[in-house]
Amino acid sequence: MDRQQRLQRWERAAEPYLFVASLLFLTSYAVRVLVPDLSPGWQAFWEIVTFASWGLFVVEYLFRLLLSDDRRRFVRTRWLDLIVTALPLLRPLRIVDLHERMQHRRDHPRLALETRVMAYAGLTALLLGFAAALAVYHDERTAPYTTIRTFGDAVWWAASTLTTTGYGDATPVTTRGRVVGVGLMFVGVALVGAVVGSFSSWLVRRFRQEGEA
Template identity: 40%
Template sequence: MTRVERWERRVEVPILLLALAFLVAYAWPVLDPRLDSTLRSDLSGISWAVWVVFVVDYVIRVSLATGERPSYIKRHWYDLPLIALPMLRPLRVLRVLGFARMVNRSATGGLVERASVYVTGAAVMSVGLGSVAVLDAEQNAPGANITSFGDALWWACSTVTTVGYGDRYPVTTEGRIIAVALMIVGISLLGAITASVATWMVSQVQRAKDNAV
């Protein structure tokens, strides 16, 4: 095990707990616009403190990857946007994608079981984070039709499933970026589901042949 891997194992749980804390600190003011100003300020401080921890974690991991820093940065290209995106307020929730590392190691079983874990986790995370992010981007925009969490949740579900009724849609640039991301996720999820079902059917047919022999 490399030094980077040892570090990641050591700080994984604290980082994920901080990611959850950030999600609460970010989502609470979005879902409750009438929140007390003092509490809102405290939550903002928590979200930025978590961002600083994420920056420090990334710098440490890159510094520990001696001899392979360019390849490490290339393999973990998604970490840099997770740090940079906090400057784009509606997209700051993408930091919690650090949960994917734990899911990747904790998922057990065969291909179908692992795919089911990934698809379910990705779907729940995409809908939840997409709802909060688009509500943050849209709720105070002129001409917006996504002004409540119910509207945002309905829109996220119809978008990620690629149904797209069109009764709710983003009018801001940030909201449209989130929409594109959800569309890509939705198409990917449909492909993963199709592949998982096909794999399961093939395995069942093969098992039936083996039992017949």
């Protein structure tokens, strides 16, 4: 049990640093994609930031794996950690834990259940949409017959994908862009569905309260 406790204490302590590292990862990735004509010095700087933060994720994951009592169980029960370590652009999916623990620590008055679900699912969807727009823009802008030429096109595509509108005026044509797109569709439809469901039940609750008042 000692080891389990040490693991939990570690996770609680490491999370704010990982959160900062994930912001650095996303920022450096965004800068490298959106500002392609960086000077060689800045290029190197942002590349180092990208890989350093990624390295941090990998090291931290391996360290926790070492700390754990039962390693196969660790890998199986924390599969989401493995995924977001391998693909750091998916890291927004882990925000919930940080956010929850932060709230516990500060003893804030808790938000209503629906508001918390909406905030978590909505924020995750937005961050994943932003990451997907970056990745797709990176792959598509120079592809032949591309319809995603500017980052604005990529954001427009990501928004129409997340909401399942799917206009089709800007869509990825490369294989990698489409793989990202399929991922965004499935994750997006689930997260946005959760936001809509929570909004719906929040609205119904508000109307019920006003009806009783």
